[in-house]
Amino acid sequence: MGQHRHAPRPSLGSSSAGQSDSSRVATPLRVGLSVALAVLLAGGVYLVWDMNRSDCPQVRKVSVIADSGVAGYVDRLAERTEANTCFDFAVDAVPPSHTAERLTQAAPPHIWIAESQSRVRQVRTSLGRSWSDIGPSLGVSPVVVVGTQVPRRPSWTEVLTMPELRVDPPAQSDVSNAAVVGALSEVSTGSLTHSALVEVLTKRALMMNDNDGSTRLSEIAVASEPMATLTTESAYAKFKRGNPDAQLEAWVPDSGTVDLDYRAANVAQPVDQAMAGEAIRALVETLQTDDGRRIRAEEGVRSVDGDPLADGVGLGTASTMAQPARELVDNMLRKWTALTRPIRALVVQDVSGSMSRDAGGRTRAELLRDASLFGLERFPKNTALGYWEFSIDRGGKGQDYREVMPLAPISQEVDGRTHRSRLADAIRETLGNLGGGTGLYDTTLAAFKTVYDSYDPAYSNSVIIMTDGRNEDRDSITLSHLVSELNIMKNPARRIPIITIGISEDADAAALRKIAQATDGSSFVARDPKDIGAILLQAVSFRAEGA
Structure with missing residues (x-):
């Protein structure tokens, strides 16, 4: 069967010149005659039928690490994929600060689901690895400002200077990285100098390192004074579903927003790379099923095309910023990570x-x-x-x-x-x-x-x-x-x-x-x-x- 290609909208780590890493989904997994896979070629839709696990000639164990912010979503996808394949996924939530350690252990994972492809590039460079391809996206989620009684700011630079803002460091999440990329885009347009941006980031990092407050939406919602934080649309949508009366508003600057694009990276040892590649494809195939789409919707994650969430609790239509060249993004994120660690x-x-x-x-x-x-x-x-x-x-x-x-x-x-x-x-x-x-x-x-x-x-x-x-x-x-x-x-x-x-x-x-x-x-x-x-x-x- 031919390849199915996705064209995701710009996200954290991609470049305005269309240099983002490939989102290929290769030939669907075949694990034996007992697995029934039907493909409707005209619509490009995968139908994966339930199978009896006892029919598997061998159940292959797949070790997965997922950045903390996306681990719950990945765990649900993996569980559903197990029901239709001969894979046994073990998904472990890992803070981004601990990823490099996990990848250099004696028994490293087979797959890493990162919040963004830029995160994969950063770790790949620091470890001197040669992962040639950052794999497909499992969906996207725009980064949003969420707060109470906080005036909107027209640019990401102004958002990062807000005294009411509470931000998690990149060691915990890629969300603040997305805001930095947004601010860097403003440098590219000439509305801000590079030195001015570094000064803004230095001041924000000092506030973060001196404990500038909680970023929990539950605490932001009941704060007695105006307060805001950066988070994903997915996290905001899930919170609003569980707390419909919470007086929280989500918005993005006039200049647009940046997506986290939940990338799957094959980080297995050479002997296991083929198996890991098949397991990644199986996860992607699950997303083409009704169950996979339901899981994605319940988790508040958009499709790779960036279509708005259907239930109205998300951001709705939001413009996505054209991003600077990949090299500029990676360089600025290295500085930001150093400042905040x-x-x-x-x-x-x-x-x-x-x-x-x-x-x-x-x-x-x-x-x-x-x-x-x-x-x-x-x-x-x-x-x-x-x-x-x-x-x-x-x-x-x-x-x-x-x-x-x-x-x-x-x-x-x-x-x-x-x-x-x-x-x-x-x-x-x-x-x-x-x-x-x-x-x-x-x-x-x-x-x-x-x-x-x-x-x-x-x-x-x-x-x-x-x-x-x-x-x-x-x-x-x-x-x-x-x-x-x-x-x-x-x-x-x-x-x-x-x-x-x-x-x-x-x-x-x-x-x-x-x-x-x-x-x-x-x-x-x-x-x-x-x-x-x-x-x-x-x-x-x-x-x-x-x-």
């Missing part, structure tokens, strides 16, 4: 005797202490920090490092005190208790392993090393051994840049640079210890930009 860093500070040297009326340790306390107060509430000190044998005979405070959210409270407050006390205490030589190499490797073993994909993980010297521990590993170990452990699914900060001309700038380069990190040198504060801010900025 919360910080998780293990800070490792040198407390060797040389830190007591004079640096213009104050010691190096005193300058580092004040710069660290200044920076600590400015980390967003959703930051997670840990703190180590190091000098030779600081943690006992043969161990140059000591954990002072474990990695934990700085807003976390214990006995009425926040982790941020306890960190401040620890910094004051350790930088007032100096002594010994510099045990740099063993400490750096141990710090990297600690963050690697406790890696949290919802964060941007990093190690920050600050020292005024060079490795003086004769019993430690060598620099070449350290760099070799870091290169071996480096994993694209667990990106952990080491940021090194040398304090004064005495720091071993060459060694620090090699350590940072081994992890795709960056190295800074505060040649005048008074510059430590500014250098520390640059280090944090690099961590965000390089994420």
Whole structure:
């Protein structure tokens, strides 16, 4: 049978030049004579008849991960597909922040249903994978603004500046990505400069990272003050069906909207790729049946052609924006993701005797202490920090490092005190208790392993090393051994840049640079210890930009 091709309207990740990835639906699945598939060629309609599962010569298990926002819809489609095929689907909802981890496990999934094709491209690039084709769409859902008593804004840029707006980060959903693509389209029309957009996104990310409020429609609906959020038409329609009296309004800017296009990607190992491809086609074929269309309608998902929802609870007819070139979209979404991903860093500070040297009326340790306390107060509430000190044998005979405070959210409270407050006390205490030589190499490797073993994909993980010297521990590993170990452990699914900060001309700038380069990190040198504060801010900025 010939191919059936869909021509979906522009959606998140497609380009205005028609460069969107293929939505091919290949030859329908044949699993044996016991499966009856009839195709009405004239209308292109698939009729899939119920079958007895006991007739299957073999039931093939298919592992599926689905972005959290689309998992319920995918699970229903998979369940219906199972009734008509010899596939056994296991659908697992996975937050977008954890997708890369799942795809690099020893037993990775066969299929990934992503909220958008741009999400697939981002992960494909970060992992260095060669998925040649992003598969078919299982439907689309426009991104909408939903709120109470909130004035309409004509552009996505103005929407993103709304003080009433509550937004989920891209680590949780592609919805905010769609708004960013909408704003980027305004740059393409000349109504906004690129630098102005980056400034808008930076301010929005700072609000998000300082906990700018709930995005739950149930809470937005009963808020005592004007409030709005970004969500999909699907989520809004399902909420309104269950809460018809809720005083929520959905709208999109005058410039139009962007769709999430729920893409199926074949991410199976080579030995399973053919089976995964057949399973994807089976899911698409289910959507051509009455049951499949019913499921799609009940979930508030539009067809790939973008036809309005039939029951009137959705957005109705909405214009779709012409999008910029794919490369511009992917570049801006990388920046947006970096800006919004919360910080998780293990800070490792040198407390060797040389830190007591004079640096213009104050010691190096005193300058580092004040710069660290200044920076600590400015980390967003959703930051997670840990703190180590190091000098030779600081943690006992043969161990140059000591954990002072474990990695934990700085807003976390214990006995009425926040982790941020306890960190401040620890910094004051350790930088007032100096002594010994510099045990740099063993400490750096141990710090990297600690963050690697406790890696949290919802964060941007990093190690920050600050020292005024060079490795003086004769019993430690060598620099070449350290760099070799870091290169071996480096994993694209667990990106952990080491940021090194040398304090004064005495720091071993060459060694620090090699350590940072081994992890795709960056190295800074505060040649005048008074510059430590500014250098520390640059280090944090690099961590965000390089994420």
